Amino acid sequence: MIPALDISTSALVAQRIRLDTVSSNLANLTSLARDERGNMQPYQARYTIFQTDEALETKHGAVGVKVAAVQTEKLEPLYRWQPAHPYAIKDGPRKGYVAYPRVNMTAEMVDALVATRAYEANIGAMELSKNMAQQSLKILG
Amino acid sequence: MTPIVSLSLTPPPAPSLSALPTTTATTGQPFKNILLEALNQVNTMQSQANQAVEQLVTGGDVNPAEVLTTLQKADISFRMMLQVRNKLVQAYQEVNNIRI
Amino acid sequence: MFSSLFSTTTIPALGEVLNFAQARHTVLAGNVANVNTPGYRLRDLSQTEFQEKLKEAIALSRSSAEPMSPGLASSEPGDVMRQVRSSLENLVYHDDTNIDLEKQVAEMTKNHLLHNFALTVMTDQFQLLQTAISERV
Numbered sequence: 431m432i433p434a435l436d437i438s439t440s441a442l443v444a445q446r447i448r449l450d451t452v453s454s455n456l457a458n459l460t461s462l463a464r465d466e467r468g469n470m471q472p473y474q475a476r477y478t479i480f481q482t483d484e485a486l487e488t489k490h491g492a493v494g495v496k497v498a499a500v501q502t503e504k505l506e507p508l509y510r511w512q513p514a515h516p517y518a519i520k521d522g523p524r525k526g527y528v529a530y531p532r533v534n535m536t537a538e539m540v541d542a543l544v545a546t547r548a549y550e551a552n553i554g555a556m557e558l559s560k561n562m563a564q565q566s567l568k569i570l571g
Numbered sequence: 572m573t574p575i576v577s578l579s580l581t582p583p584p585a586p587s588l589s590a591l592p593t594t595t596a597t598t599g600q601p602f603k604n605i606l607l608e609a610l611n612q613v614n615t616m617q618s619q620a621n622q623a624v625e626q627l628v629t630g631g632d633v634n635p636a637e638v639l640t641t642l643q644k645a646d647i648s649f650r651m652m653l654q655v656r657n658k659l660v661q662a663y664q665e666v667n668n669i670r671i
Numbered sequence: 672m673f674s675s676l677f678s679t680t681t682i683p684a685l686g687e688v689l690n691f692a693q694a695r696h697t698v699l700a701g702n703v704a705n706v707n708t709p710g711y712r713l714r715d716l717s718q719t720e721f722q723e724k725l726k727e728a729i730a731l732s733r734s735s736a737e738p739m740s741p742g743l744a745s746s747e748p749g750d751v752m753r754q755v756r757s758s759l760e761n762l763v764y765h766d767d768t769n770i771d772l773e774k775q776v777a778e779m780t781k782n783h784l785l786h787n788f789a790l791t792v793m794t795d796q797f798q799l800l801q802t803a804i805s806e807r808v
């Protein structure tokens with residue numbers, strides 16, 4: 431029962447990181463940042479990559495989970511015609527447009543819901559592990 | 572309709588004394604030895620249970636449920652032994668009270 | 672006579688386990704309380720170190736069990752187990768800068784299970800001794 435607690439904990443940490451990235455994406459729906467060349471680039475959505483955590487492997491083959499990487503998307507920005515905007519593109523074919531991030535709000539909300547349900551499910555699994563360990567003390571009457 | 576064939580019922584043969592399975596451990600052994608052996612077994616079970624608990628507490632690779640079962644088995648065999656001893660003492664006292 | 676009544680059981684070792692579990696609980700609770708403190712470093716009591724010390728103490732108490740003559744005054748038999756208590760004072764500092772609340776709570780849960788286990792087994796051992804003394808099954 432004790433390794434099961436560690437495995438569930440790793441899942442809780444991973445799901446919380448996933449929820450953090452979703453929050454970051456939703457918060458930065460219309461954010462721009464200046465890159466190294468001085469141009470204003472739109473915020474690119476981040477997403478997490480989960481991976482099995484071999485370090486948490488029990489001898490019967492149960493493994494934990496870890497966040498392998500938080501990667502950035504490379505999507506085409508949304509262009510909006512705002513020639514008076516201070517960050518509008520100065521020259522080129524997109525002159526007068528402002529590049530906004532392309533973040534799919536619906537998909538992010540669904541991801542957040544899934545992460546929340548997974549978090550609750552893992553907490554349920556932890557409760558069961560705790561319950562099993564407590565009940566096994568009843569062997570002693 | 573087939574008639575009911577009379578069942579040929581014969582009473583089973585009475586078990587003869589020689590056919591009774593005799594435990595080889597008790598043939599010819601004095602009662603004292605049986606008791607001492609049982610005491611040794613109970614003692615071994617107790618020390619095994621103690622060892623299992625110590626192994627678990629010092630980080631050994633034992634299953635907690637197994638340790639608890641070992642403890643309970645040792646417990647029950649000890650209580651059984653105690654009850655046997657109580658009955659023996661009671662029997663001895665009864666024999667002592669027989670008035671000649 | 673009465674001091675050696677308990678030394679053949681696992682009661683002294685389990686008592687030390689209880690001490691360790693309770694001390695570790697307070698350290699972990701402190702971690703949870705400081706989850707938002709800037710610059711806080713995680714503290715913990717090393718369980719492996721405690722188990723090593725306990726193993727040594729148990730081996731020592733078993734090996735020094737020479738036949739007791741009535742004139743031999745046994746110096747506090749709890750002394751061997753007392754050396755385990757030094758491992759309760761060494762705090763281990765982690766380098767993680769982000770405290771995972773879930774990990775701390777999970778460690779507290781595991782500690783809690785260990786504590787309950789030790790308590791139940793110790794109670795059971797006491798009851799066994801009482802059964803033997805009262806001769807009533």
